[in-house]
Amino acid sequence: MAGRAEKRADGNAYETAGAGSSRPALLLRYDRFNRYSLLALLAGLETCPALDSIPVFWTDPRRNGSMISVLDEYLDAYDEIILCYSFMTFQWPVVRQEILSLARYSLRERVTVIAGGPHPSGAPRRTLEAGFDAVCVGEGDLLFPRFVLARSGAGRLEDIPGLYVRSGTGFLFTGKGEPSALGDIPPFPFTQAKFGPIEITRGCPFGCKYCQTPVFKGKKVRHRPLHSIFEAVERLVETDRVDIRFITPNALAYGSNDGRQVNRHAVELLLKGIRDRLPERGRIFFGSFPSEVRPDFVDRQTADLMQAFCDNKRVVIGAQSGNPDMLLKMRRGHDPDDVRRACRILVERGFQPVVDFILGLPGETPRQMSDTLTFMEELAGEGVRLHAHAFMPLPGSPWAGLNPTPIPAGIRRNLEWMASQGSLFGQWQTHEKMLTRWISGRKNMEGGLPAGAVLRSNRAESHDPD
Structure with a gap:
């Protein structure tokens, strides 16, 4: 009718x-x-x-x-x-x-x-x-x-x-659903002319205990085929959208068979193919939110590729802790030296690293938190920008049922000072207040942050734009 x-x-x-x-x-x-x-x-x-x-x-x-x-x-x-x-x-x-x-x-x-x-x-x-x-x-x-x-x-x-x-x-x-093949689905609804970043990879093999991504989207990485990515870029250019961004848990894992080893050739084909399809004023934002990189994937060759093809001046790196034992406990799969090396390589090429840290992790001792603070101060002294989070137990993650460790007053003061100097940002204080309310009523949260056995999911928070 x-x-x-x-x-x-x-x-x-x-x-x-x-x-x-x-x-x-x-x-x-x-x-x-x-x-x-x-x-x-x-x-x-x-x-x-x-x-x-x-x-x-x-x-x-x-x-x-x-x-x-x-x-x-x-x-x-x-x-x-x-x-x-x-x-x-x-x-x-x-x-x-x-x-x-x-x-x-x-x-x-x-x-x-x-x-x-x-x-x-x-x-x-x-x-x-x-x-x-x-x-x-x-x-x-x-x-x-x-x-x-x-x-x-x-x-x-x-x-x-x-x-x-x-x-x-x-x-x-009704039973577990089937994972999507990214090549079978467009990255955004072309016919409705609504656009966003291009999702190039799903899944993460590392299984960090605070994170929902491996349990929500699987540990097996799936990549969008190049032809699908290039078609999306061409559609964007047709509508005069020439800033290209990506969604991925680790931008430098594109094309990797297992998500643990860099496939530099695949990354080069991706970035060069996009650059070839953009007008002169087109820009590629790769490794900036929402497409951070792991520190152990940054080396001179991958940084050279980003320098050659990308326009973002900031690269987001997940460090999460400066204490080796805590990194091992949370199954990060790298150590502080990997973060140091990645930051220095990026700074040498004119990038500003933006490094994520989580404070108040479950079972984190004052000494371990102090190690993280010292590491943050070291990086800030080298021109790195710090993004601070307070631990939040996310449904479905291995640490879903664990409470955060309170952040000591001395460490809090140092974080606030770094924020006042412009070297640190983030919603860590807001997260703390939210968690205090939720945890105080954990037994009656009615869907807040479940402490028992639960199904699985994904972690995200925005960074300041490039």
Whole structure:
């Protein structure tokens, strides 16, 4: 049925069809932290021609009124709304309040609410208990089209691997989903002209104990084929987008068979192929957020490649600790000397290293934390910028059930001084305050940071831009 086009206050256009359309519509709960995840879902939809015409809208109810008021407007035009959330652990308190607000919503039966992303994947049962109808565990770009088809009447949710759904008075897990082949899915939804960084690699073999990536996306690395990357670059250039960025747990692992050894030839083919497809004013940002590098992958040859082809002046390196025993305990797979060497090689070539550290790790002694502080001060003296985090137990990670170690007052003062000098930045103090509230009520957190056995997920935080 044809309808007239209207425009919501949030800028989304929709068709109205009198008493409502029989088509469901997708409503994506957007904020600045989940945009890349939502783009991946929409890219997955493009692999399913049957969903070409499904209406898709973005909303942030914090800007456009309450979630109920947003849903009221869309349900005037559509019989059913599939409301989609993707979020990380630190976003959970806000998300949970929004979902609780729907419990007594008079039109709740016309809304299907699905969650995905790092936190729901690590704590699916608690996410369902908060009021979600389904949880995608792990990767969602192949699962999501099947979910939408099932809600449109073409299949059953119970037959889709990778879902936690409500079943009677309990919950049903449909089994582990299949990992995506990146070459089968575009990096972003071309037809909707929504673009972002190009995901070039998924998975990480190292299994750091604080991190969700290996358990959320697997320990086996999967790389996007060069032809798929180059096609994405060409599409970006066609729309006058000539700054190219990437999503990967380790930019210098591109093309590596096992994710543990550098494949310099593959990295060169990647960077040279992109450079050849860019206009003169085009820029490549490789090794800057959201595509950091491991210190043990930085050597003179890889740094020379970045210097030859890349435009970013900062390179993000994960160090996490300056104490060798703590690095071994968390299974980082490198030592402080690897970090020193990587930073010096990069500085020699005109880059500024931005090095991540996590403070307050489980079981971290005052001496170990002091070693990290001393190492941070050493690097800062060589022109390195420091990015400080406070340990956060992430659902699904091996250290999900462990509390952080309090950061001593003396170390805190030194961190604050380095921040005042411009050599350190980060949200470590905010994370500490958040964790204090959560840990004090761990037994009643209702999905906060589960201490028991849980399923698995992914860690992320933004760095300042280049």
